[in-house]
Amino acid sequence: MDAARPTALRRGRAALAVSFFTQGAVFALLVTRIPAIQDRYGIGDGMLPVFLAAVPILAGVGSVLTESLVRRVRPSVVLRWVQPVVSLALVGLAAGDQVWTAALTLGLYGLCAGGLDASMNMLGVSLQRAYGRSIMLGFHASYSLGGIVGASLAWSAAHWHIGLLTLYGPAAVVLIPLALTASRWYRDQEAVHGPLEGPVAATAAPAGAVAGQPPREAVQAAAIGGQVVFRVLLPLCLVMTFAYIGDSTVSNWSAKYLQDTLHSSDQLSTVPYAVYMVMTLVGRALGDGGVRRFGAVPVVRAGTLLAMAGFAVVAAAPGPWVGMLGFTLLGLGLCVLVPQTFAAAGRLFPDASDSAVARLNVFNYVGFLVGSPLVGALGDVWSYRGAMLVPMALVGATLLYARSFGAAPAGYGVGHERPRTADVG
Template sequence: MTEVLRRGRASLAFSFLAQGVAFALLVTRIPAIQDRYGISDGLLPAFLAAVPILAGVGSVTTEQLVRRVRPSSVLRWSQPVVLLALLGVGAGDGVWELALSLAVFGLAVGALDATMNMLGVSLQQAYGRSIMLGFHAAYSLGGIAGASLAWAGAHWELSLFISYLPVVVVLLPAVFVGSRWYVDADASQDTGPGPSAERSTVERSTVGFRLLLPFCLVMTFAYIGDSTVSNWSAKYLQDVLGSSEQLATVPYNVYMVTTLIGRSLGDLGVRRFGAAAVVRGGALVGAAGFAVVAAAPGAWVGMLGFTLLGLGLCVIVPQTFAAAGRHAFEHHGPGASDAAIARLNVFNYVGFLVGSPLVGALGDAWSYRGAMLVPMVLVLVTLLYAKSFTAGPHRYGDGHERPRTADVGRSSNGL
């Protein structure tokens, strides 16, 4: 494997980690943000929903943008914008300043998530073996680090700006320097007008929704499950299973740690058993986790369920990006892979938006134990689409991987 690809892989992993830190710092300090700006409980959901909605807009816009600009260039400039917008959330005084910062954050996150996964899929094509889960493991590690930093800021009663400033000061130059080594699937796409650029545009525009439908559904169901854990685990443990307030904070941390473990080992599983088998196993373990949570007699059994959820759900999203990009590449060429990932990324935010209100409405109308069965069933539906994750002619992650190669990717610096 050439040095170019190794540096590209390391720099992209750091980008995933930095994004995990930034997103965790935002979502784990929502109560402090609400207090700082005096946002009412009735208005808060509108602010929270605006971020994933605008992120979806940013992802769709990125699909159009990467027809003319390399994904690495979009990533290089969108990540600093995310970090500066995070700092803006902590620095403002008026509600309009918060709204502006969150709008910028959302749009930039959509571009960032889409292009990070575009580069991850193209690097996996270049390596000829599964490495996608490793990038998402870096994101999980960043999420744990960001949540820990947020806890420290809350514990020491630091203002949002003081909490965010050191993180931004460290990460901003680091991600910008690291962006020098990003690797695109084809760095010659935007060297100027010509047949290559024209062909890329045609390839991107021919990706049909029918090809992506199984992956869009799987992505939505996975994020409904993930948002259920993120938004309801603490309340469920405390209100339904009778835990203490302190113990109720543990399940999400356990979920994040098991997500990190599962993703760190997941690439080995894909190489050994194949992507379809790993997705099936993840869906079954995730569904078992929801079943345990729904039937748990007490808090500790409930935490076992959330542990299973982390181990099961964590493999589905990275493999969905990888499989969608691979299928689009095989049917329509490399340009189509980027377009497919940008479109698929929108359903990340759809699942996030649907999951929390769905469980809340069912919990209020029926019971929270019963509500946990709905994401369980949706995760099980993934089994119907698992065959879509089977590798095509190149047999990636299907027990027949190509020898390690270095002839596909080129650096964004033209190397």
């Protein structure tokens, strides 16, 4: 069916996938080299959490500012200009040697990354609406692929003792032109939601032609044109927070947990996060097909149960290899939650999807801020095995809000979707 769609839509989808890939690579290049950045600037262990916390806080500010900015300029314009700045911030971070330079460049990175994440997902939601079927997981699969590439480059730099500037400089030289070239084909909401052409137009379902009973909250939201009602968005904000608490638990504690609690070797302790990232790529690459076949709600529920099982296996693991199985399940389970949460926000607020995405994106950073300190504090006062049960319970709360992922009355499913999954995004 993709061949029957307007060329501009297909190019827009490919271009946005490049943007997600680029951001995944840049983020991985930053977070995997934090120890080297700490050594370069002489940032002590006591001060490091302040720097690390400032980045998601400023990213949240950037997301809020983007909501206001896209009322005046298109999201594609925001994305086109903030993405190169994010890469240049890394180069500036690698080139400096004074603490104020680290503060300035990390602050710039955080502020622009918030705008980047918000605008990318705004474009993803509007493209998915134009496609009339789930494609959002595919964008986030590109992000995961970029993360794997970036982490691999960072590992190689660490292994061969390559300096930060030698790593970040060439990466920026490649990634900035790549992103700027792709930006020529970004498609904004007003562009992609115009009349469709050809076979796609012939099969488009009229507004409201969706299967099943939509959630009451969706009906309320759709009745308020162009406005985001926070109490309607709140369940998705909680899910976003819980998902990133789970994700930050894996990214920050998997190596320490395997080595200190499950008594693995130092070398083996680096594997769980790599396995987790590969599984997020696999899950997201296959996830859109699952949403098209079964619907968003069953996929979100299945992902939640898999993630809960993963945390339970990690907590009860007798040794490192069983722990590795738990992190594998976590990757497959958690990977579907964030993309589907953005997609659900777009369905709940079809006339204000940009604002909904920007506000929802803030809770990405709330989860990131809460997750790592929460598990660390619980591990210190209780045990790290017990601490793993807390993100398990929080992620499990997603089951309580699964109805928020259902079809909205302003449906945009098209005829080639299976009837049971109309309006899956």
